[in-house]
Every structure is written in structure tokens, then in C-alpha cells.
Amino acid sequence: MTERRHDREFVRTFFTSPTAVEGEDDSAKMLRRAADLRGLEAPDVWVPDNEDATAPSMREEGAENVAEVVADSGADFPGEIHPRVVWHRxxxxxxxxGFQQMLTVADPDRGAVDHIDGFVIPEVGDIDDWKKADEALTLVETEHGLDRGSLAMSVIVESGEAELAMRHLREEVGKPTNSLERLFLLVDGEVDYTKDMRxxxxxxxxxPWPELRHNTSRGASAAGLIAVDGPYDDIRDVEGYRERMEANRAKxxxxxxxxxxxxxxxxNTAPLPPETGRWLLSAGDRRVELDDRDGAWAYDGDRLSLDETGDDYRLRVGGDERRLDAEQLREELLGLVEYVPSMSDVVDSMEEFEAARESGTGAIAIERAATLRLDGVDVEISSDRMWDEATYQAAMTPIRLFQDVYDHRPDQREELEERYGEDVVERATTVG
Amino acid sequence: MTERRHDREFVRTFFTSPTAVEGEDDSAKMLRRAADLRGLEAPDVWVPDNEDATAPSMREEGAENVAEVVADSGADFPGEIHPRVVWHRxxxxxxxxGFQQMLTVADPDRGAVDHIDGFVIPEVGDIDDWKKADEALTLVETEHGLDRGSLAMSVIVESGEAELAMRHLREEVGKPTNSLERLFLLVDGEVDYTKDMRxxxxxxxxxPWPELRHNTSRGASAAGLIAVDGPYDDIRDVEGYRERMEANRAKxxxxxxxxxxxxxxxxNTAPLPPETGRWLLSAGDRRVELDDRDGAWAYDGDRLSLDETGDDYRLRVGGDERRLDAEQLREELLGLVEYVPSMSDVVDSMEEFEAARESGTGAIAIERAATLRLDGVDVEISSDRMWDEATYQAAMTPIRLFQDVYDHRPDQREELEERYGEDVVERATTVG
Amino acid sequence: MTERRHDREFVRTFFTSPTAVEGEDDSAKMLRRAADLRGLEAPDVWVPDNEDATAPSMREEGAENVAEVVADSGADFPGEIHPRVVWHRxxxxxxxxGFQQMLTVADPDRGAVDHIDGFVIPEVGDIDDWKKADEALTLVETEHGLDRGSLAMSVIVESGEAELAMRHLREEVGKPTNSLERLFLLVDGEVDYTKDMRxxxxxxxxxPWPELRHNTSRGASAAGLIAVDGPYDDIRDVEGYRERMEANRAKxxxxxxxxxxxxxxxxNTAPLPPETGRWLLSAGDRRVELDDRDGAWAYDGDRLSLDETGDDYRLRVGGDERRLDAEQLREELLGLVEYVPSMSDVVDSMEEFEAARESGTGAIAIERAATLRLDGVDVEISSDRMWDEATYQAAMTPIRLFQDVYDHRPDQREELEERYGEDVVERATTVG
Structure with a gap:
């Protein structure tokens, strides 16, 4: 794998706070409130935002607020802290x-720099512009007696230029005249990208910009970085936010x-496997979740209907109706259902595969059985899935994410144990 | 923003005409007819097409026809004129x-060159092939005593090579040994691209080639050029043409x-905001337009049903039915509807934001209220949308397009004023 | 067109076999079985797989098995033979x-090398890693007295790095210090790619990785190579496999x-035009096939309904109902149907166009007429499609594929003649 140079291998959450709000008794109020977040409400990366979230006239004060609040509360904040400063290609x-703001925040006399993990640079352009930001960070480090490369650099990809620049990272990172090894996150900024692309x-x-998200994810993968999607504006639309994250994870x-x-x-919770497994049914062009009713997985909607007629069954999916015997029905339904494994299921399968591998077997069949209850008719199905080294490796991604969280976010352990049970958490942290 | 070096910032239309048709009394008939187009029927860029639209045996005559017709009618033609010549990587x-054809068309003795804005080069390949075309244009300019770079160059992207070449434009444009600053349009050519990609x-x-269109749009954005999609063959399918353009604009x-x-x-009209705003309803996996009936926005289709039962409401969307009180219903419907603002709405919001910004406010709420009439039941809804600098900037794109049209196409002003009203046109040309 | 340097211009099938299976009397059993495949069951490219399909402990034996089986049966195998060896960036x-395995397989003393067309290199990274594999092949060739470049090299694209590397092929192939002209197939490996992208x-x-498939196809097109998609795991899902191939061909x-x-x-059969043409109907957001019933194309489903009421017709598509006269109905239906031409149709149209072109005509109208039978109502429709040089060239792709198959796979000729009839096959091999 491409080398990863930072503590965190995964970042689930990138949470921005205004650094200075006008007309409040304490202009740093929002910063202080964010600094107090703990557990699942606290992000992996907290971004005191001295750019778009803060009025231009307040940004000088904002930089000072960041230094002050992080000096006070940074030691106890459970995530990493990466303030965003102004920048433009x-x-x-x-x-x-932006350079001045970084000098202010990282000034050792202000006491914050030990808790500052890096800076976020918006509006970067060509790779040569990324190098200018890197150089600004090098100067800040030198001026303040910090180790070269100790401040991470994350960028917002919000222009066609920046999207194109990501393909150069493998050639540019590691050159003796830059310190681009400090790169950490590639964050899409779809609002300004949309404006820039007109x-x-x-x-x-x-x-939706699917190609941008692909290119950012690929750029991150090729350079050992972490890809992060931009803001989802409709805060009330939780379902939409989840769907966006699921699409992102598939990229x-x-x-x-x-x-x-x-x-x-x-x-913080969406990329982790669910507490309980569940069955999905592909009916027509939609996938619907089956309900767990007393151990049977039930569907009563109108996208599928099933009748028992003596020894035979009549199955209708969409406009298509067929008469099937019990065995044919089982086969047919097997093609329509899919299982979403729980954390416990994933850990079970991995442990089973590890044991088999140790005893010299390269592939095993993982069985899933279920009772489906469709229109009140019960059908027993059972499917095998082959697990080989590749399946095992692919299943590792959410588990490694879980382990990364468990290691670096002790403040979330209690909530994770409540969610999954202590036993599953214990096994998930040791598998692999 | 990346520098734009041409008069037009936007090009809506790229209209090709055969340069010489065999078996007609006047082989230049189609050219003369196109040269007479005015107003919304006249394209932003007119392309006398001495390549695919004209039989190979007629192309010599075609180049002479272009010179003759443009000499006669070019001064009065309201759009730009960019003939296409033959070329192949x-x-x-x-x-x-192709070089000879350009020499013919641009020959000052023929009297057309003052009205020729540039040439369109098809079938380009690697960036070094683009440079050959640029060099041919430089020779034409020199030979005919024209300023270097005065002839624009547009290319048809119709090969994998050309798609890959676009990523080099930022590095190559501006080198002392070329005049690629003359680049103007990047035009996708999906017919030959499909053949080339097999x-x-x-x-x-x-x-549909979504990735090609993304890459062309990004290439244009990064190099200050304008991206244009290829021909839509099914001339009778107006709805399909509109959908393609909407998808293109989202790219x-x-x-x-x-x-x-x-x-x-x-x-010419599709990229401009509509004359009147309208509400859309997301019902199931489709978006449907609501009908404006005496000030209420009505829907009677079967994708959604609503009943009033005493104090409660029964709302069914797709297969999902729920019982809601008045407040819950309003909330739910707010999540299902969206507003498509009119030109006047956009200008209103921008003016409102500009006034707020001048008085020191960085963000304002723009309210939209409407009466929905669903299955005969009336529900009043009202939504706020936050407008900040980023929203304002993004909303500028269609307005800048409008202003670009207004400035460069005086022949369309009357039709635009008929469409939007004088007052809206007046305000749209001054906002921003 | 970009130069193609190998015998095959198209490869439909890439079929892998384990090289050595533990616990069998004959560990080469699977290889021997694959070597016996003939006709449509035999792939264009057979890949004795000494990587993922074979247990690590069996790979030394596997390389020897490949040499032995190919020495025995390679002369008679109708497709090309490209073993996969281990490799990792x-x-x-x-x-x-991997180098040692290639030395073994290609050792002239083992007698297989005359039937080995090349090797497949998995897990490549940056272009410099591709060059290492190329160098390994050069050493194998030199050591064994083979002509430089005589062994083809195909790669599995299964990392972000490799995806990015494909854009360099046009610049790198042909440099004097490498022999990358040996490149043949670019094969996506979605399982490991998914793991690598996390x-x-x-x-x-x-x-689904649509962008990866686009980039691989484009990379192949620009460098004169052939793009191949990765494994489709659900072996029982024939319909899904066909849909994937149709989507791939559109890329x-x-x-x-x-x-x-x-x-x-x-x-092997999916990319060839069908034996008989058929009509499709776009009803709502789906496309359905019409049934050929005694010469009429019938649809009785519920996505569309048609009634005859005196002189008028009532047509309902989805929720939309309209009253139309006979002419309007014909027009409307023409917009809803599409024809999938058979091999014979394609050849007919091409011959017709060739004849017209010879007599000096650049474009002809190809007519298709049909009787539609919708809800029992018969409607005669007839549509013209313009064929010009571009249409002709685009239609060539499946025909050139057919000709490539016919030339290089004599073992499939009988099955192709059974499928299409001798006359169509004869004409399809000579057209173009």
C-alpha cells in the first residue's frame, strides 16, 4: 500500500466552526461550543474556519480566537484540529x-500550537500553487521553531485546476525542494467548484459531480491521503445525507x-457496519428493506406478490408473473435478496476465514439462511458466499476503519460498546 | 478566475452549414440562408462547415463560397463566424x-477575413497535434498580414487522444513557441469519438459519454475556454434536446x-432562467411540475395522494402512507417541493443580497411561500433559503450569461424584452 | 487510427484457469480441461492463472504445469495464450x-514458448512499474533467444496508480529504452481496485466504477490497445452479465x-449483432422489447395503453393520456420505438451505402417499416434513418469485430454460420 504518514488512516468527519461572530459578547462563542464536543458528536477533524464561515472583517480577530480557544481546550479535544485559513490561487x-493567520495561530507564545495538527488551505489551483501553500507552512514551522513537516496540510479541491493537479501528487510528493509529505486530506468543495465550472x-x-468525487478519491488513494466530500446543505434531510455517504463510500x-x-x-456512525444484519429485496428497479418479524423477513408491499396454490406458487415481480414449484421459487428468491451483514457478521466471517487459512484452506463458504415471509407465505432460503483472500481483504476496510476509530477516539468507545456490545467490539479490535 | 481572452464569455449555440451543395444552381445556397439568420434563430457561433457537412469533392468550391458569402454578409451577421476546415491527426x-482552405477563406483579397473570428479544427489528437494546427493558423496570419493570434482556434474533441490532451492546456498555453492563447471553444464530437473508442x-x-463531457468542461474551465456539446441527431425530439442541455449545464x-x-x-433560450417561477414535487423517483391554478400549485396525479380527515391528514407518497397533523404535513411537503426561480426571482434575490452586503450583513434568508393544492386539499407552505456570498456567486452564472448575450447580441434584445419584460431585462443587465 | 501491433484487434473473452490445484491426482487437471475448449466455449485469450486463482504454495508447480500443458496442447488451442504471473508494485x-515464473514458462527446453503469446502482469502501479515488468519480459526474451517484443504484455489495472498511469502510454510507448510496444490488453481488476480505493x-x-472503465477504455483507445472488464462474480446471473457487457460496449x-x-x-456472442432484428418501446422510464407475433410487433403490458374510438385513438403512456388522430398517433409512436438491427440488417445497410457512395451519393435514407400491435390495435409505422460516412464508419465496429473473429477463430465459423446463415456470414466478411 502507498505509505500513510499521519496518525489517522480514516477521517469520517470534517466539522467547521466560525472563528469570530460579530455582535456577540464573546466573538469566540461558536469555537468554544465546538471545542466542548465529545464522543460521537465530536468530529475526527475539527476545522475552526477562518475563511467562508467567518466574515472577512472578523478574520484577524478569528485567528486570535482560534489560538486562544485551542490553547485553552485543545489538550482535551478528542479529534484533530486543523484550522482553515484564507488562500486563493x-x-x-x-x-x-493566510500566511499571517497561520503565523498567528501557530505562535508558540499563544500556547495553541501543540494541539494544532495542521491547516486547511482552500481554493488551491495547479500543483505549483499547492507548493506555495506548502512553502508558507515551512516558513511558519521555521519561524516558530517547529519540525519541518510537523504541520499537516489539507486542501479544498474547488476548481478544475485543483482537480487536474491531483494527478501529479505521486510525482511531486517527496521531491527535495518541497515538504508535500505533509498532505493529509483532499476535501471536495462543491459550492465553489460549481461556480468555477460555471x-x-x-x-x-x-x-452531483460524480467524476470529481471519483478523481478526488483516486488522487487520495494514489498518494496515501484521505478523501472527504463537501458540505451537504440540507441539514434536515438526514436520509439524503446518508444516501450521499453511501454513494461516497462506493467511490x-x-x-x-x-x-x-x-x-x-x-x-461518525454511517461508515461502520450496522448493529444488526438485514435482508434487502430487489423488486423492480428498487431495493426495499425487509422487516424482521419474529425471526422472519417480511414484505407486504405491492412490488412483489406471492400466492401458494396447492403444490405450486405464483410469483409476480413488477409486471412479470410466473408459476414455480418450491425449489424454483427458492432459486428465484435467492436471486432477488441480498444480505447486509452486521459488524458481528463481518467479524464472524473474518475469524472463520482466518482459522481456515491457518489450517491451509484458501477459500471457505459462508452460509446465510433466512425465512422470508412474502405476502404471508413463508419460504426458507439459504445462500453460500465464497470467501477467499480477496473477499477477506475487501471486508477489512470497515474493520480497519473501526480499529482506527477505536485507537484514536477513546471518547467514543463507550458509545461503540453500547451500540455493538462489548464482545463484538473486543473481537473487532483484534481481528485482522 | 482563469483569464478569458475572447469577446464572448459564453457560447450557447454552434450552428453548422454545408459550404457547397452539389446539384444546386447556387452551391452556396445553404450558406446564404444561414447568413440571413437573425435574433434567437441566429447562433452565437456560426460554423460554415467545410468538413463533414460538405462532400469531399465540393470542399475546394466550399472554401471559396465561404469567402464570398462572408464577404457579402459577414458584416451584418449578428454572431461570430468560425468556419470548420478539414484536419486529421x-x-x-x-x-x-485544411491549411489551404484557411488560406483561401482568410485571403484579404476576398474580403471576408474582417468578419472571420477564427477556425474550427476537427479530429485533433495529442497536444502536439493541436500545436500543428496553431502553427498553420500562425502561417495564415503572417501570410495575410494579420496580427498573430487574431484568428481564434476551436477544436473538436473526438478521440481519446484529444480528451487526454486537454489536461495539458494550462501548461502549454502561453509558451513562447506557440500561440495557443487563440484557443476558444472545446467542442465534443460524439459521433467520431464513438467510432474512435469503438x-x-x-x-x-x-x-451518453458523461465522463467525456465532464473532462471537456473541466478542461475548458481550467484554461479559460468554453465547452460545447456535440450534435443532437434526433431533430424532432425537442424534449430530449432540452434534457441533454440541462444535464450539460449541470456539468x-x-x-x-x-x-x-x-x-x-x-x-439560445434554454440556459436563461425561465420567465415565470414554478414548483416541482419529488414524488417517488420522479420530479413532476405542479400546475399554477389561480395562484395555487396543483397536483392531481397518482404518485401522491392527500386526504383531510377532521384535524388530521393522510398523505401517501409511492407505497408509503402516513397520518400527520397540519404542522407535520407542512414540514413533510416542504421536503418534497422545490422552487425553480424565474429570471425576476434571481434578480430580486441578488439585489436583496447586494443591499444587505452593503449594509454589512453577510447572509440573508430569501423566503418563498406558496399554496399547494394536492388532491384538492390546500396547504400553505413557506421556506427560507440562506443566501451568502457563495450562493450569490453561484447565482451569478446565468445572469452573467444573460449579460454576455445582451452585450454581444443586440439583435436578440427585443425578443428578450418581450420574454422577460423591459423592467426585468433592465435590472438583470445592471445587477452584479 | 492509432497503430495496432497485435494479431487480434478485438478480444471478447479473457478466461482464467488455476495452474495447480492441491489434492488432485493431477494438479494440472483444470489447465488440461481448459486447453480442450473449442468453438464458442473457447476464449479469445486464455489465461493460465498463476496468481490469485492458484494457492501461493502451488505456484512453482503451477508454472511448470503451464509449460507442460501448453507444450502438449498449445498448438491446437484456438485462442491466444497469456499466462498470468505474480507481480506487485x-x-x-x-x-x-513473477520473473522466475516467466523464465520457467518461456524456457524453450520445455517446448511451450512457441504457443505462448504473452504474459499478464497484475498489480502494476505507476508507469515506471510497468517498465519494470517490460524489462523483466525483455530479459526473458534475451535469455531464451526470443525476438525482443515477441512476448506481449497485458496488465491488470487494479489500483489508483495504474489508473493514473494509463494517461502516459502515448508518451512512453516507443521510447528507445523500453519495449512497451508489447502492450496488448488493459484489464480492469475491480476486486483489488475496490480494496485499494478502500x-x-x-x-x-x-x-460499478464507471469512471475507471471509461479511463481504461480511453487509455486503450489512445494507445492502440484493447480494454477488458474484470470478473463478474455472480455466475448464475446471466442477465446481469449481459447488461454489464452492454454497458461496457457503450464505453x-x-x-x-x-x-x-x-x-x-x-x-463471445454478446458483442456480435443479433440474428434477428427487434423493436423496443420506451414506455415511461423503461425500455421493453416488443413480441414478434405473426409479423406484427406486439405489446400488452400496462406501461402503455391504446384504444381506438371511431376515427380517433386514445394513447396513455405512464400517467399521460392523449387523444390523437391516425397521423398524430403514428408520429407519436415513432418517437417511442427503436429498432435493434440484426447482423443481416447492418450488412444490408452498409452494402446499400457503399453502392450509393460509389455512384457519388454521400448520404442515403435507410427505411424501416413495421406493424405495431398495441393492446390489439394495429398501427403501421415507417421511419427513415440517414446514413452518411460517419454512420457507416460507426456501424463498422461490430462488423470489424465479426471479421476479426472470423479470421482468427476458424473453430467458431461453423457455429457462426449456424447462427447467421452462410449467406449473411459470407457478406459480413467481405463488406467494408
């Missing part, structure tokens, strides 16, 4: 302001921006 | 013919090829 | 083992991995 004045939609909602993009502690909780 | 003879579909229709591709004056009208 | 020991799905099924990816002789038959 087309604006040297913005770059100089894209529009009738309602003003953001385009290898494990993290996402969170705008509220509620979104943080969702995004 | 794998065929030096084709390249030499792709097939059962019915022979073109594949940042603002222009499209037009094969008929009817397609030109569609493509 | 991050593991020099694996690379050295992607997950709830059920553990593979993500220009003509080949696919096959895990069983049954999949080989499917994948």
Missing part, C-alpha cells in the same frame, strides 16, 4: 493574509463535511 | 488541405451544437 | 517470483473476464 494578497441547475441545488471517499453536531453523529 | 494530406449500442444511438458545459434554426432557438 | 520479492458497499458487492470496452465456459459463450 489567483490572489497573492489572500495568500499573504455549472447551473434549475433549482439552484448543487450538481472510496470515506469522509464528509459536517455542518452540525447532528450531522457529525450521522457521519 | 493521422493524415498530413488532410492537414495540408463503442457500440444495440440501436446504434450514441452512448458546466454551456453550449451545444445546433443542426437547425429550430434547435438554435431552443439552445 | 510494492513488493520486489513478488516481482522476482471502497465499501453495504452488501459487499462491488461498486468502448469490448472484452470481459469469463470465469466459466458458460460465461465464455455469453461473452
Amino acid at each position: 489567483d490572489d497573492p494578497a489572500a495568500r499573504y493574509r 455549472a447551473t441547475t434549475p433549482t439552484g441545488e448543487l450538481p 472510496g471517499m470515506t469522509g464528509i463535511w459536517s455542518l452540525t453536531p447532528g450531522q457529525v453523529v450521522e457521519a | 493521422d493524415d498530413p494530406a488532410a492537414r495540408y488541405r 463503442a457500440t449500442t444495440p440501436t446504434g444511438e450514441l452512448p 458546466g458545459m454551456t453550449g451545444i451544437w445546433s443542426l437547425t434554426p429550430g434547435q438554435v432557438v431552443e439552445a | 510494492d513488493d520486489p520479492a513478488a516481482r522476482y517470483r 471502497a465499501t458497499t453495504p452488501t459487499g458487492e462491488l461498486p 468502448g470496452m469490448t472484452g470481459i473476464w469469463s470465469l466459466t465456459p458458460g460465461q465464455v459463450v455469453e461473452a
